Amino acid sequence: MAKEFKPETLCVQAGWKPKKGDPRVLPIYQSTTFKYDTSEQMARLFDLEDSGYFYTRLQNPTNDAVAAKIAALEGGVAAMLTSSGQAANFYAIFNICQAGDHFVCSSAIYGGTFNLFAVTMKKLGIEVTFVNPDASEEEIKEAFRPNTKCLFGETISNPSLEVLDIEKFARIAHSQGVPLIVDNTFPTPINCRPFEWGADIVVHSTTKYMDGHATCVGGCIVDSGNFDWDKYADKFPGLCTPDESYHGLTYTTSFGKGAYITKATAQLMRDLGSIPSPQNSFLLNIGLETLHLRMPQHCNNAQRVAEYLESNDKVAWVNYCGLPDNKYYPLAQKYMPKGSCGVISFGLKGGRDTSIKFMDALEMVAIVTHVADARTCVLHPASHTHRQLSDEQLMEAGVRPDLIRLSIGIENADDIIEDIEQALNR
Ligand SMILES: *Cc1c(COP(=O)(O)O)cnc(C)c1O
Numbered sequence: 195m196a197k198e199f200k201p202e203t204l205c206v207q208a209g210w211k212p213k214k215g216d217p218r219v220l221p222i223y224q225s226t227t228f229k230y231d232t233s234e235q236m237a238r239l240f241d242l243e244d245s246g247y248f249y250t251r252l253q254n255p256t257n258d259a260v261a262a263k264i265a266a267l268e269g270g271v272a273a274m275l276t277s278s279g280q281a282a283n284f285y286a287i288f289n290i291c292q293a294g295d296h297f298v299c300s301s302a303i304y305g306g307t308f309n310l311f312a313v314t315m316k317k318l319g320i321e322v323t324f325v326n327p328d329a330s331e332e333e334i335k336e337a338f339r340p341n342t343k344c345l346f347g348e349t350i351s352n353p354s355l356e357v358l359d360i361e362k363f364a365r366i367a368h369s370q371g372v373p374l375i376v377d378n379t380f381p382t383p384i385n386c387r388p389f390e391w392g393a394d395i396v397v398h399s400t401t402k403y404m405d406g407h408a409t410c411v412g413g414c415i416v417d418s419g420n421f422d423w424d425k426y427a428d429k430f431p432g433l434c435t436p437d438e439s440y441h442g443l444t445y446t447t448s449f450g451k452g453a454y455i456t457k458a459t460a461q462l463m464r465d466l467g468s469i470p471s472p473q474n475s476f477l478l479n480i481g482l483e484t485l486h487l488r489m490p491q492h493c494n495n496a497q498r499v500a501e502y503l504e505s506n507d508k509v510a511w512v513n514y515c516g517l518p519d520n521k522y523y524p525l526a527q528k529y530m531p532k533g534s535c536g537v538i539s540f541g542l543k544g545g546r547d548t549s550i551k552f553m554d555a556l557e558m559v560a561i562v563t564h565v566a567d568a569r570t571c572v573l574h575p576a577s578h579t580h581r582q583l584s585d586e587q588l589m590e591a592g593v594r595p596d597l598i599r600l601s602i603g604i605e606n607a608d609d610i611i612e613d614i615e616q617a618l619n620r
Contacts, residue, residue: 199266201267201383201384201486202486204263204266204267205263205267205384205482205483205484205485205486206483208262208263208266208267209259209260209261209262209263209266209479210259210263210479211259220256220259220260220476220479221255221256222256222472222473222475222476223250223254223255223256223472224472224473225250225254225472226249226250227248227249227250228246228247228248228249230248236248241440241441242440242443242448242456242460250469250472251463251464251467251469252459252460252463252464253459254469254472254475256472256475256476256479257275257469257470257472257475259475259479260275260475260476260478260479260482261273261274261275261414263479263482264383264398264400264404264414264416264482265416267383267384267387267482267485268378268383268387268388268389268396268416268418269383269387269389269390269418270389270396270416270417270418270419271417271418271419271451271452271455272416272417272419272451272452272454272455272456273414273415273416273417273455274414274415274455274458274459274463275400275412275413275414275469275470275475275478276412276413276414276415276468276469276470277411277412277413277468277469277470277471277474278399278401278411278412278413278468279306279377279379279397279398279399279400279401279402279411279412279413280306280307280310280399280413281413281466281468282397282398282399282413282414282415283307283310283311283377283397283413284310284315284468285415285458285462285463285466285468286375286395286397286415286458287311287315287320287344287346287375288315288318288320288462289432289454289457289458289461289462290343290344290373290430290432290433290454291315291320291343291344292319292320292432293318293319293320294319294320294341295319295320295321295341295342295343296320296321296322296323296339296341296342296343297311297320297321297322297323297342297343297344297345297346297372298322298323298325298334298337298338298342298344298345298346299311299322299323299324299325299345299346299347300324300325300326300327300346300347300348300351300358300363301324301325301326301327301592302327302347302348302351302354302356302358302592303346303347303348303351303352303377304348304351304352304353304377304379304399305353305579305580307348307377311346312324323337325337327347327356327358327359327363328356328359331362331365331366334366335366335369335370338370338372342370342372343372343429343430344367344372344373344374344375345363345366345367345370345372345373345374345375346374346375346376346377347360347363347374347375347376347377348376348377348378348379348380349376349377349378349379349380349381349386349388349529349530350380350381350515350530350534350535350537351380352379352380352537352565353537353539353565353575353593353597353599354513354539354592354593355513355514355515355522355537355538355539356522357515357522357525357526357529357530357534358376358525358529359525360374360376360388360391360392360393360529361391361392363376363392363393364391364392364393364394365392367394368392371425371426371429372426372429373394373395373421374392374393374394374395375393375394375395375396375397376388376393376395376396376397377396377397377398377399378396378397378398379397379398379399379402379403379566380402380403380534380535380537380566381529381530381534381535382398382403382404382485382489382535384485384486384489384490384532385489385493385530385532385533385534385535386529386530389418389420391529393418394417394418394420394421395415395416395417395418395421395454396415396416396418397413397414397415397416398413398414398416399412399413400412400413400414400478400481401413401566402565402566402567403485403488403489403492403535403536403566403567404478404481404482404485405477405478405481405567406481406484406485406488406566406567406568407477407481407567407568408564408567408568408569409474409477409481410470410474410477410478411474412470412474412475412478415455415458417451417452417454417455419451419452421454423446423453423454424446427446432445432457432461433445433446433453433454433457434446437457437460437461439461440460445457488568488604489533490532490533491604492533492535492536492566492602492603492604493516493532493533493534493535493536494533494607495536495570495602495603495604495605495607495610496514496516496535496536496537496538496602497514497516497533498607498610498611499538499600499602499607499610499611499614500512500514500516500517500538501517502611502614502615503538503540503614504517506615506618507543508542508543508618509540509541509542509543509618510540510541510542510543510596511540511541512538512539512540513538513539513540514534514538514539515530515534516533516534535566536566536601536602536603537565537566537599537600537601537602538599538600538601538602539597539598539599539600540597540598540600541594541596541597541598542596542598542618544596545595545596546576546577546585546595546596548596549574549576549596549597549598550574550577551620552598552617552618553572553574553598553617555616555617555620556572556613556614556617557613557616557617558570558605558609558610558613559571559572559600559610559613559614559617560572561573561574563578563579564601565599565601566601567601567603568603568604569603569605570600570601570602570603570605570610570613571600571601571603572598572599572600572601573598573599573601574597574598574599575588575593575597575599576588576593576594576595576596576597580593
């Protein structure tokens with residue numbers, strides 16, 4: 195984009211650029227394939243000598259326009275959509291790690307990501323070491339090995355709501371010659387742009403606030419273009435040495451700052467195929483058009499509800515980084531001065547059983563396995579997502595047995611508080 199637009203404008207205008215007579219609204223290119231006039235034209239695409247569409251598993255104009263919008267919002271050079279946040283996290287790591295490699299990860303991450311990294315990637319021969327994100331730089335550096343290829347963390351962790359010190363993590367990663375990958379799902383680029391603090395790659399579950407309406411599971415990987423792969427060419431042979439599956443082409447030489455996303459598309463999408471449907475990308479784009487309007491409403495409502503809960507004597511504790519007495523308030527103020535996200539966790543006096551009774555008494559607020567959409571919803575990890583664990587195991591996993599996760603929507607805060615109040619009184 196020639197002009198540097200502000201985030202609000204990018205939400206509406208970035209991505210789809212219609213030419214004379216084109217549809218004003220991003221069209222759904224619901225086509226698996228694309229037509230060419232000569233065999234030679236098609237052959238050049240297969241050799242990555244020309245850019246162009248030929249098969250939707252590799253690239254599709256609807257998907258690409260939405261990826262370009264998210265890249266613009268994050269301030270990155272290139273992006274790729276995936277069919278889920280899980281696929282985005284897997285590709286982000288697998289693009290630079292292979293069997294025999296290792297990476298370091300904050301222990302405060304989403305449960306699905308934890309399983310992917312600790313169990314499934316281990317089966318592929320890739321090992322992870324989890325570190326306490328609040329530990330000192332020296333302690334975290336001790337987890338690095340000669341075969342370590344990246345450092346990973348979540349800006350705000352789901353569901354423990356810990357705020358990552360992005361600058362500290364970037365310093366550690368860069369001192370070890372590896373990139374920092376940040377999952378920025380909860381704040382979205384409206385509230386935090388990790389590249390401005392030194393992150394190299396950002397991943398998203400677009401399923402959450404970006405879609406915002408709980409319609410489509412999806413993910414995205416964005417590259418800042420800032421990491422100098424060639425400087426550490428021995429660590430990243432996949433990017434810096436010839437790819438035999440593309441006639442000996444070297445990604446960093448041929449694509450410069452586009453190397454990481456081009457490799458992820460040309461190798462991982464080609465071989466693993468977790469593409470979003472163009473229909474889903476169209477819906478994601480509609481969601482993105484109002485992201486800048488919805489995020490402040492989520493945050494303002496969450497702040498009101500958190501303050502209400504904190505002042506209620508039936509409530510034992512409240513965890514929300516917008517509360518001044520929260521452990522992560524200073525980091526939240528630094529990295530997310532406009533607001534963090536709409537997710538709160540809290541516990542009731544009386545513990546686990548009282549939490550269940552409270553949730554059943556809610557009328558408007560629904561019990562669902564989801565966070566971060568327009569409707570306020572609630573989940574009790576001890577009875578739902580983590581129900582196989584004993585109270586002791588729950589505490590080890592950082593999930594208190596009485597923890598209620600409340601995802602505040604964009605309704606009127608008075609109505610949300612009224613529903614919570616009537617449920618507490620019952
Ligand atoms: C939900 C979530 C994911 C997984 O995304 P899916 O779209 O459900 O596959 C990854 N990271 C975070 C922080 C999430 O909240």
